[in-house]
Amino acid sequence: AQSVTQPDIHITVSEGASLELRCNYSYGATPYLFWYVQSPGQGLQLLLKYFSGDTLVQGIKGFEAEFKRSQSSFNLRKPSVHWSDAAEYFCVVDGSGGGADGLTFGKGTHLIIQP
């Protein structure tokens, strides 16, 4: 069965500093990979996705993520965070090839931005 691990429950970053959120997955083949963001009390917004091709993908709000097959990782990065980036971030895997019940969510990383 596929699984997703986000090893950091909380991360605190100063405004303007760089950010990297870690995500590791377990799956026999290369799954579809996503990062979602959730602001407090809101739904989830898709930041970016990886299906195939270039392993560095660009998303909205200045985020990017890099797929590393050898490490089974899909880490999210941003060169300079803004206070509005404070939110919960979820790494998501789909190993079903698009089946309706295929998404597996990580438990999330809570990002805190210090002034």
Add this chain to the structure above:
Amino acid sequence: SQTIHQWPATLVQPVGSPLSLECTVEGTSNPNLYWYRQAAGRGLQLLFYSVGIGQISSEVPQNLSASRPQDRQFILSSKKLLLSDSGFYLCAWSSGASVEQYFGPGTRLTVL
């Protein structure tokens, strides 16, 4: 463009009372629809999904049920709420041609 609505936004219900949460999608046809529950610190749990009218698949046995009376309407129900049903309920949709899901704003349910 497509939009997804959920209501109510918040709900406080006593234990043993019934529940009905509604989700509707605009701007697309024959979407896949999903109900998730998000409990504090536990990520998202898929409860139900539907690939068409009247077609419901349950992922977790519980006292909740789902129905899809129309193509773009998805309803989550319960006959008798439990304290453990408290949480944040999210509806999502995807198209048959894509994998990514798009989420609604959610309903915060508190069972007292």
